[in-house]
Amino acid sequence: MILAKIKRTVEESDTRAGRIFDLFIQFLIVLSLVSFSVETLPDLSDSSRDILYIIEAITVAIFTAEYFSRLIVAEKKLKFIFSFYGIIDLAAILPFYIASGVDLRAVRIFRLFRLIRVLKMFRYSKALQKFRVAFSSIRDELVLFLVATVFLLFIAAVGIYYFEKNVQPDEFGSVFHSLWWAVATLTTVGYGDVFPITVGGKIFTFVILLIGLGVIAVPAGLMASALTQAVDDEDEKADDSDDTGSGG
Amino acid sequence: MILAKIKRTVEESDTRAGRIFDLFIQFLIVLSLVSFSVETLPDLSDSSRDILYIIEAITVAIFTAEYFSRLIVAEKKLKFIFSFYGIIDLAAILPFYIASGVDLRAVRIFRLFRLIRVLKMFRYSKALQKFRVAFSSIRDELVLFLVATVFLLFIAAVGIYYFEKNVQPDEFGSVFHSLWWAVATLTTVGYGDVFPITVGGKIFTFVILLIGLGVIAVPAGLMASALTQAVDDEDEKADDSDDTGSGG
Amino acid sequence: MILAKIKRTVEESDTRAGRIFDLFIQFLIVLSLVSFSVETLPDLSDSSRDILYIIEAITVAIFTAEYFSRLIVAEKKLKFIFSFYGIIDLAAILPFYIASGVDLRAVRIFRLFRLIRVLKMFRYSKALQKFRVAFSSIRDELVLFLVATVFLLFIAAVGIYYFEKNVQPDEFGSVFHSLWWAVATLTTVGYGDVFPITVGGKIFTFVILLIGLGVIAVPAGLMASALTQAVDDEDEKADDSDDTGSGG
C-alpha cells in the first residue's frame, strides 16, 4: 500500500504528490549547485563552510533516500541500477560517502563530481530535456559542420600565422597560437588580446571574416533551430496530453 | 459639452484634436526623458539646473492636468485610478509633489521615479506597444530558454573556473566571477577585460562557443521575430481600419 | 546622326558602346574614390600629390563632358538639370571648378564633396541600386524599430549609469556617456573601452543583453532580408529580359 504510494510519488509527475516531489528534488539540485558555486568563493569564513557542509550533507541524505526509494519501487532492480538515470543518481551521492572517510575539503576534485547532479536535472527540467532532444536530432549535421568549422579555423590560423609571425612572434608564435585568434575572431567575440597589426594580416582578416562568419555560426544556428523545434514538438504533445492529464 | 470634447481629445486618437494631444504628450515625455538625461551631466551650471527644474515643473503640471482630465471623463473613476495606465499616470507625477517639500536635488532616488514616464509612452507609441505585445506572446518560450541559457552559462562558468582559477585568481576567483566571463563571451560582446590564457581554457572556450553561441541567441531571436510578427499584425489591422478610418 | 549615337551611348546600356561607356564611368568613379582615399594618407610626397591632382583634373574633365553630353541629348533639358542624377552629376564636378580659384588643397571640406561621386555610382552599379530599393521598401518598419532601438538603448544607458557612475565616474559620467556603452554592448561589438565592474552592473548587462540583443539586430536583419529580396526580384526581371535582351 505504502509502496504503491511511494511508487506513484517518485515515478509519476501528474499526481499532486509526484509534482511536489519533483519540484522539491529540483530545488535541492539548484540549491546544491548554488552551494557548490558559493564554495568556490575565496576568503570564505569557517562558519560559512560549516553551513555549506550541512546543506551538502542534508542534500546527499535526501538524494540517498530518493535513490533507495526508486530502487525499492523499481520492478527490475538491476535494470534501474544500470540505467542512465540510475547510474547518475548513484554518482551524485557516492563521492560524498567516499570522501567522508578522508577530509572532503582537501580533495578538490571530488567537488567536481557534485556537478553530476546537473544531469539529474535532465530528468525533471523540460528545458534541459529539450537540449538533449535537440542535440540528438542534429548530431549528423553537427559533425559535418564541425569538420567544416575546424577546417576553416585551420585555414584562418595558417594564413594569419604567415602574415603576423614576424611582427608578433609571441601572439602568433605557431599555427596553434594562431588558432586562438581564429576562434576569437570568427565567433566575433574579439577579446582584443590578439589581433593583426600588419596590412596583409588585416586584409586577410577581412576576407576570412566575410566567408567564415556565416560558416562558424551554422552549428550554433542548427542547435538554436533544433531547440526551437524541440519546444514546438513538446508544446504539441503538451496540448494533446492536457485533455487527458486534466483528469489526474 | 466641453466634457465630451475633452473626452474625445484625451481618449480618442482618430480625431484631429486627439492626434495633436497625443503627439503633444509624447513630445513632453521625450522632453522629460532628455532633461532627465541632461541632469545627469556632471559640472552642470546652476542656471542650467534652474532651466531643467522649470521644464520639469511645467511637464508635471501638464501631466497633472492630463491625469485629472482622464479622471473626470472616465465613466468608472475607481477603475481608471487602479488601471495599469491610471497607476502609471499618477506615479509619473506624485514623486515631484512629494519631493517638493524636501529639496528635490538631494533626493537622488526620486529622479529615477521620473523614468516611470517611459511607461506612459507605451500608451502612445505604437513601436513600444509592439514590445509589449511581442513580449507577452512569447513569455512561455522565453522562460524555457532563459532556464536553458542560465544552465549553459553555469556550465561555461564552472568549466572556465577550473581551467583558469590557478593562473588568473583575480579574474576567475570563483564561479560567480567566471559567470561574467561566460556572459561576455557567449553573447560575443567580448569586452576583453577577462579571457582565458591557459591552453585548456582556450580549447574549452572554443567548444562552449560552438554549442552555446546559438542557444544564448535564441531568446533574443524569439524577441526579434515576435516583434516582427507584432508589426505585421499591426500592419494588417492598419490596412483594415484605413478603409473606415479615412472618413474621420 | 552623331547626336543619336551619343544618346544611345550615354543613355542606353544594352548596346556595346553603352556598356563600354558605363564600365568606363564606373572605373573613373572607383579611381576617383581610391585617389580620394590615397590623398588622406599622411606624409604624401609632393610628386604623389601632383599625380593625384592630375588624375582628379582628368576625371573632372571627363565627368564634365559626360554631364554636357547628357544635357545635350536630353529631350527636356530643365527636367534633366533638376533630376536626382542631374543634380548629383553637377555636384560631382562643380566643387572642383569653384575650388580652382582658391587653393584646392587648403580647403579640406571641398574634398568631401568629391564623395558625392559615390552617388553617381548608384546609376551604374546594380548592387548599389539594390541598396536603394531595399531601403525604400522597409522605410516604415525601419522607423518603428529605430524608435524601439533608441528606447532600448536609453533604458540600458540609464540602468548602467545608476550602477556604475559612483565607481567609474569618468566612463559612466552621465546618461549620454553611458549611451556609448549601450551601443557598443548591444551591437556586441564590445570594444572594451567601457564595461561594468560592479556586480549590479554586470547582472544588469546580462539581463539587458538577453532582451536587447535581438531587438537591436532587427533593423539590420530587415535591411539584410530586404536586400536579399531586392536581389531575387532583380534576378527574376533579368531572367525575363534575357529572352528579349539577347537579340540586342
Added chain:
Amino acid sequence: MILAKIKRTVEESDTRAGRIFDLFIQFLIVLSLVSFSVETLPDLSDSSRDILYIIEAITVAIFTAEYFSRLIVAEKKLKFIFSFYGIIDLAAILPFYIASGVDLRAVRIFRLFRLIRVLKMFRYSKALQKFRVAFSSIRDELVLFLVATVFLLFIAAVGIYYFEKNVQPDEFGSVFHSLWWAVATLTTVGYGDVFPITVGGKIFTFVILLIGLGVIAVPAGLMASALTQAVDDEDEKADDSDDTGSGG
C-alpha cells in the same frame, strides 16, 4: 587482375578496400597538416624535427604511390594528369622532391605548398565538398553583396576618418587606416585596438552599425544557408542511394 583490384580500391569508395583506402589517405592528410602545424612551433628540438621529417617523407612516399596508382589505372592518362585532382595530387608531392636537393628547412615557402594537401581532402571529405557546392551555387549573389559590403565599409571608413583623424591621428591616419576600424566594427568583432573617442564619431558609429550590421552579415548568411542547402541535397541523394548501396 591486380590492376582491376587497384582500380577498384583507388577509384571506388563503396567497396570495403576502397573505403579503407579513402580513410587511410584522409588520415595521412590530417597527419600531414598536423605535422605542418607542429613544425611552426618555436623552440622545437632537433629530434622532434627529425621525426616530423620522417613523417613527411613517409607521407610523400605514400602520396606518390597513390598518384602513380591513379595514373596507371586511369583510362585516359593525359586527362587525369591535367584534371583538377590530378594537378593537386602532383602539387602535393612535387615540392618535397624539388626541395630535397636543397635544404628543405631553409626554404620556408616550400612548407606552404604542403597546404595544397588540404585540397586533396576535398576529394574525400563530404563536409568540404559541400563547401565547394555551396560556394559555386551562390557565386553571383556573393559578388553583388561583396560590392555592397566594400561600398559600405568605404563609407564607414571615410565617415569615421573625418570625425576622428584630428583626435587620433595614429589610429585614423587615413581612409585606409580607418578601413580596419570599419571591418572590425561592422563584423562586431571589436578587438578594441581602435575605437572612436569623439562624440561625433560615436554617434556615426551607432548610425552605421544600425544600417550596416545586417548588410555585412549577408554574404556570411548566404554562405551558411547555401551550405545547409548543400547538406540537405546530399542527404536526399544519400537516402536514395542507400536502397541500392546496401547491396554492395
